[in-house]
Amino acid sequence: MAGLATREIGDQGAHVAADPVTTQIVRHALDAAADQMRVALCRTAFSPIIYEMTDFAAALYDPQVRLLAQGRALPLFLGTLGACVETAVERLGGPEVLDEGDVVVTTYSYDTGSHAQDLTIVVPGFVDGEHVGYAAIKAHHLDLGARDPYCTDTTDLFQEGLILPGVRLYRAGELQDDLYRTLLSNSRLPNALAGDLHAQIGAAQTGLAGLYRLIEKYGLEQFRAYTERIFDHAEALARKFFASLPDGTYVSSGAMDNDGISDDLIPFDVKVQIDGDRCVIDFTDAPDATAGPINCPRATTVSGCRMALMSFFDHAGSSPNEGLFRPIEILTRPGSLFDPKPPSPCFMYGWPAKAVIEHIHRALAPALPDRVPAGSARDLCAIVWWGTDENGEAWGDGCDHLVGHGASMHGDARSPFIIISCSGIKNTPVEVLEAKRPLLAERFEFVTDTGGGGRFRGGLGVAVQYRALRDVYATLPWEQTRTGSWGLEGGLPGATSSLAMRAADGSVEPLSKCSALLIPTGSTLQLFCGGGGGWGPPEERTVEAIESDIREGYVSPAAARDTYPQLAA
Numbered sequence: 001m002a003g004l005a006t007r008e009i010g011d012q013g014a015h016v017a018a019d020p021v022t023t024q025i026v027r028h029a030l031d032a033a034a035d036q037m038r039v040a041l042c043r044t045a046f047s048p049i050i051y052e053m054t055d056f057a058a059a060l061y062d063p064q065v066r067l068l069a070q071g072r073a074l075p076l077f078l079g080t081l082g083a084c085v086e087t088a089v090e091r092l093g094g095p096e097v098l099d100e101g102d103v104v105v106t107t108y109s110y111d112t113g114s115h116a117q118d119l120t121i122v123v124p125g126f127v128d129g130e131h132v133g134y135a136a137i138k139a140h141h142l143d144l145g146a147r148d149p150y151c152t153d154t155t156d157l158f159q160e161g162l163i164l165p166g167v168r169l170y171r172a173g174e175l176q177d178d179l180y181r182t183l184l185s186n187s188r189l190p191n192a193l194a195g196d197l198h199a200q201i202g203a204a205q206t207g208l209a210g211l212y213r214l215i216e217k218y219g220l221e222q223f224r225a226y227t228e229r230i231f232d233h234a235e236a237l238a239r240k241f242f243a244s245l246p247d248g249t250y251v252s253s254g255a256m257d258n259d260g261i262s263d264d265l266i267p268f269d270v271k272v273q274i275d276g277d278r279c280v281i282d283f284t285d286a287p288d289a290t291a292g293p294i295n296c297p298r299a300t301t302v303s304g305c306r307m308a309l310m311s312f313f314d315h316a317g318s319s320p321n322e323g324l325f326r327p328i329e330i331l332t333r334p335g336s337l338f339d340p341k342p343p344s345p346c347f348m349y350g351w352p353a354k355a356v357i358e359h360i361h362r363a364l365a366p367a368l369p370d371r372v373p374a375g376s377a378r379d380l381c382a383i384v385w386w387g388t389d390e391n392g393e394a395w396g397d398g399c400d401h402l403v404g405h406g407a408s409m410h411g412d413a414r415s416p417f418i419i420i421s422c423s424g425i426k427n428t429p430v431e432v433l434e435a436k437r438p439l440l441a442e443r444f445e446f447v448t449d450t451g452g453g454g455r456f457r458g459g460l461g462v463a464v465q466y467r468a469l470r471d472v473y474a475t476l477p478w479e480q481t482r483t484g485s486w487g488l489e490g491g492l493p494g495a496t497s498s499l500a501m502r503a504a505d506g507s508v509e510p511l512s513k514c515s516a517l518l519i520p521t522g523s524t525l526q527l528f529c530g531g532g533g534g535w536g537p538p539e540e541r542t543v544e545a546i547e548s549d550i551r552e553g554y555v556s557p558a559a560a561r562d563t564y565p566q567l568a569a
Contacts, residue, residue, distance in 0.1 A: 018225040023233075026214060026226040030069035031319045033210025034060050037137060038071035041203035046195025047142055049398045052432055054424050056139035056200075060207055061085055062227060063095065063131050066322035068211075073424040076353060078320075079303025080113040081136045084120040087111035089134075091166035100126040101173030103201055105183075107144065108165040109157060110340075113299025115347045116161025117144045119197070121169070123204040127215050135204035135211075141193055142396040143386075145186035146347070149396050150384035150475035152260040152513040154293045154345040162186040170201075188386075189396050234323030237313055239277035242327055245367045249273045252363035254355050257482045259292030260348065260513055265482065266290060268337060268352075270359040274367075278327040281305045281360065286336040293345035294337070296352040301338040302330045304353035307421065308360035312371060348513075351479045354378060354421040365488055374406030374458060375485035376419055377497055377530030379478060385437060387472040397437055399428035404451050404459035404494050404531035406485060412545075413451065413532045415459025438470035447495075447528065448556050453563040454491030454534025455541050460554060461495055461531035468519040475515045480530065487533040492563070494531030502526055538563050 037058035045051040057077030059070035065085050070078045088106040089095055103123050107116040114120075120138040124131060143149045146161040154160050162183070169176055169183075183197075184190040215223050249271055256266040271282040289295045296304075306325050313324055332339035338356075340346060358378055365372040381401035388394055402416030418425050430441040443465035452458035476499060484496030499511045504522035511517070519525060546564050549555040561567055 016221055016225040018229040023226045023229045026218070026223070027230050027318055029210070029214055030060060033207050033214070034058060034069035034319060035071045036210055037135065037203045037207035038073050040206040041137065041139070041199050044199040044202055046192050046199065048428060048432055048436065049142060050139055050196055050199070052428055053398070053400060053426055055398070056137060057081060058135070058137045058203060058207065060211055061134040061136065063133055065134070066231065068133065068227060068321060069319045072319070074422055075307050075424055076300065076303055076350060076421045077114070077118065077138045079306045080299045081120070081138060083299035083302070084112045084138060085122050085134050085136050088120070088122045088166035092168070095124070095131055098124045098131065099172040100124075100129075101170060102168055103170035104166055105164050105169045106166045107161065108163050109160065109346050109349070110297050110342055111165065111299070112138065113297045113303065114138065114349060116146065116163060117141050119144065121200050121204060123201070123208060125208040125211055127212055127220065130220065132215055132220065133211055135207040137200045137204050139196060139200055141187070141196055142398070143188040144193070148475060148516045149188065149386050150398070150477065150515070151293060151347045152475060152477050152515045154347050155261065155291060156345055157343040160293070160345060160347045188394055192396070230321055231323035234315060234321050235326045237315055238324045238327050241313055242274055242279050243277040245274045245364075247274050247276065250363040250367065252359040254359045255483050256294055256352060256355065257479050257512065259290035259294045261290070261292035266294065266337065270356055270363055272360055272363045278329070279309060280329045280331060282331045283336065283338040284331050284333045286333060286338045289335055289337055289340035289344040293347035294351060295340035295344050295346040296338050296349045297346055298332050298339045300349050300353045301332060301356070304356045304421065305330050305360065308357040311420070312368070348477055350421070351379075351477070354419060355480070357421045362486065369489070370409055372488070373408035373413065374452065374454070374488040374491050374533030374535050375493070376405040376532050377403035377461065377485050377494060378419060378480045379403060379497055379530070380419060380422055380425070381497060381527060381529040382477055383525070384475045385439070385472055387438070387470060389438070395437065397433070399433060400425055401427055401464060401527065401529045402462050403497070403529045404461045404485070406488070406532040407452070407454055407456035407458050407491060407535035409456070409489070409535055412457045413459035415446075415451070415532065416462050416529070438468065438472060440467040440469055441465070442467055442524065446554070448553055449559040450495040450531035451554065452485060452487045452492040452494040452532060452534035453538040453541070454487055455536025455538070456491070456534060457541070457549060457554065458485065458487070458491070458494045458532035458534045461497070462529045464527040464529065465524050467524045468521055471521050472519050474517050474519055474525065476511060476513055476517065478513050481512060484530045485533040488535050490537035491534030492538060493533050495528075497530035498528045500526045539565055541566070543567065
């Protein structure tokens with residue numbers, strides 16, 4: 001039959017046809033099954049950080065732990081789930097020891113790439129007794145026994161939460177009650193933990209049900225033929241992209257504000273090597289792991305690199321799969337910032353990875369001038385809150401914020417947005433936060449003069465102010481307050497982020513990243529989430545565009561005169 005292809009399947013050596021039309025149907029069915037996991041988790045989770053903010057990831061894998069499809073959730077998590085599955089199963093003794101009905105739990109940072117709060121479950125799937133794949137879900141839980149519900153100043157892994165190195169929570173369908181009670185006993189918010197954990201398990205079963213339907217419809221051998229063709233097609237797309245770039249080494253240099261312990265900048269380079277139809281990203285010259293928790297385990301370093309490159313691939317609107325990553329190699333140095341070793345702390349593991357994503361884009365900007373925008377403010381501007389309510393019951397919550405993004409050669413930046421590494425996340429609606437917590441949002445607005453100038457203007461930053469109606473505590477894991485966005489092609493940088501606390505007596509205390517900050521009743525947190533960089537020389541911006549910016553309040557008349565010399569003409 002015309003248009004058919006043959007694929008060798010597994011160890012059987014069988015050759016079966018995988019026509020492109022049905023392959024496409026299977027690909028989108030896998031995408032739908034993975035996204036049903038997302039929908040199920042959002043509808044059943046206990047905590048707003050999951051069902052409102054989408055602070056989780058869900059994906060389906062084949063028995064060789066190759067990504068079949070992933071739900072539309074937190075991108076930086078998604079790239080780590082393969083490592084979560086591999087290490088969890090390996091610690092149990094390999095896939096041959098798995099049983100139908102098993103649910104494996106892992107929180108070990110050096111396996112998952114995340115802090116312990118990002119608890120991951122791995123559920124193996126079976127059809128007629130044969131192992132056919134895995135569903136995996138990583139979700140952020142509000143508390144899992146760390147020194148504080150969220151930390152910026154830990155000094156070893158043992159301060160960062162309960163370590164579960166790949167253990168069965170369910171064995172052949174039976175809940176392991178001793179482990180379950182131990183897990184809940186290590187949380188300040190056990191009800192939230194229980195509700196969110198059971199939601200994860202139910203959502204994973206939802207994803208597997210979609211996988212089973214496909215296998216039952218097409219048969220296991222035929223289904224595997226389709227997935228092999230899906231992988232091969234994605235690999236071809238990725239190789240085509242790399243082959244379109246000039247060979248060479250592209251470099252971008254950056255820095256983290258500090259490690260949460262000292263106030264020293266932590267500089268690093270990102271090297272992207274293009275060689276024909278493959279790409280190598282090299283971190284072997286990265287600085288040593290830090291004393292504070294800014295270290296990024298290898299699984300998340302790999303995830304960040306894959307995500308940065310994946311944003312350039314034309315994969316027809318479907319979710320990523322394993323084939324896209326075959327031409328990519330990530331080099332790290334054990335014991336470094338991007339590949340720390342136990343017991344180095346890594347509670348803020350995600351912040352270096354977020355920076356890496358944009359620095360990969362910045363490095364490739366000369367080769368992709370029409371695809372790469374100027375820099376964003378590069379932070380989630382996150383707050384993790386906790387306290388007790390009027391009944392003395394403990395509560396916890398978290399919220400992320402929007403920042404200004406960079407302009408591109410195609411026009412001004414639209415703002416504000418969540419940063420690209422966490423683009424599946426939503427900011428918590430003010431109405432939800434005020435309804436559930438003793439907080440009042442008094443300000444949430446654009447800030448004039450915060451987007452970088454240029455031929456095209458960077459996106460504005462956002463000012464937010466929260467008043468505490470009761471004593472509350474907060475951890476503020478803010479980054480890029482010293483090294484903000486950058487401009488491209490002569491564009492100017494945007495304003496850096498900043499934060500402060502204003503006491504009830506009117507005194508103001510500037511803040512940087514901090515843990516367990518007491519915000520007394522009547523005090524306010526005053527936040528500024530930074531602006532994005534401009535693109536192109538400011539003198540090339542049209543007078544009409546500048547006048548529009550002034551009229552709309554994006555740029556003040558004084559700043560416009562200082563930035564755009566053409567106004568004096």
